[in-house]
Amino acid sequence: MSFDFAFQPSVERSRVETLATCAWVRAKETLLIQGPPGVGKTHLSVALGVKAIENGFSVTFYRLEELLAALRADAELPPARLRRRKYLNVALLVIDEMDFEPMTRTKASLFFRLVSYRYGRGSVLITTNKGIKDWPELLAGHAVLATAILDRCLHHSHVLNIKGRSYRLRDLEQAISLRQ
Numbered sequence: 001m002s003f004d005f006a007f008q009p010s011v012e013r014s015r016v017e018t019l020a021t022c023a024w025v026r027a028k029e030t031l032l033i034q035g036p037p038g039v040g041k042t043h044l045s046v047a048l049g050v051k052a053i054e055n056g057f058s059v060t061f062y063r064l065e066e067l068l069a070a071l072r073a074d075a076e077l078p079p080a081r082l083r084r085r086k087y088l089n090v091a092l093l094v095i096d097e098m099d100f101e102p103m104t105r106t107k108a109s110l111f112f113r114l115v116s117y118r119y120g121r122g123s124v125l126i127t128t129n130k131g132i133k134d135w136p137e138l139l140a141g142h143a144v145l146a147t148a149i150l151d152r153c154l155h156h157s158h159v160l161n162i163k164g165r166s167y168r169l170r171d172l173e174q175a176i177s178l179r180q
């Protein structure tokens with residue numbers, strides 16, 4: 001999967017290459033990929049997930065909505081069974097699209113439990129189009145919970161902030177500029 005770095009100058013090739021060594025996964029750190037729609041967040045998260053697999057790490061990939069549904073369904077499991085769930089025990093958990101409607105309080109606290117459990121045990125990669133300041137709103141407007149989650153996500157973390165054009169719209173942009 002090739003990423004066109006020339007198209008997205010805010011993404012430094014050397015930083016992505018460093019992340020592709022997976023040292024951050026080995027160190028159980030967090031990676032936050034932020035940016036507007038279409039700039040390659042999912043693309044990069046999948047590419048880095050594949051790198052992690054090639055480096056021998058276990059990886060699982062969820063969109064946030066699917067993850068919350070799984071957490072909800074598993075909420076009553078006894079701890080020993082819960083700990084065998086992939087989202088808890090893989091070396092790298094990718095959470096894509098942390099950017100939709102605000103969570104309910106129940107979901108926000110399940111998410112908090114997940115992040116707390118994984119903290120120091122394994123890596124998390126989150127993609128989002130929300131800035132950090134929008135997280136409290138996303139997390140059921142629960143400022144204390146949002147602070148606790150951010151605290152765990154941002155401690156030992158890397159942030160890729162992508163500022164640029166949507167790759168999805170580039171053909172459209174070309175078509176429009178040809179017509180002008």
Ligand SMILES: Nc1ncnc2c1ncn2[C@@H]1O[C@H](COP(=O)(O)OP(=O)(O)O)[C@@H](O)[C@H]1O
Nearest residue numbers: 003004007008037038039040041042043167168
């Ligand atoms: N810089 C890039 N080089 C090559 N393909 C890209 C690039 N950025 C995005 N894409 C492609 O454009 C589409 C949209 O990217 P995606 O990763 O889904 O964006 P996002 O998750 O940020 O909304 C995907 O098919 C992706 O592979």
Ligand SMILES: [Mg+2]
Nearest residue numbers: 041042043097
């Ligand atoms: Mg995406």
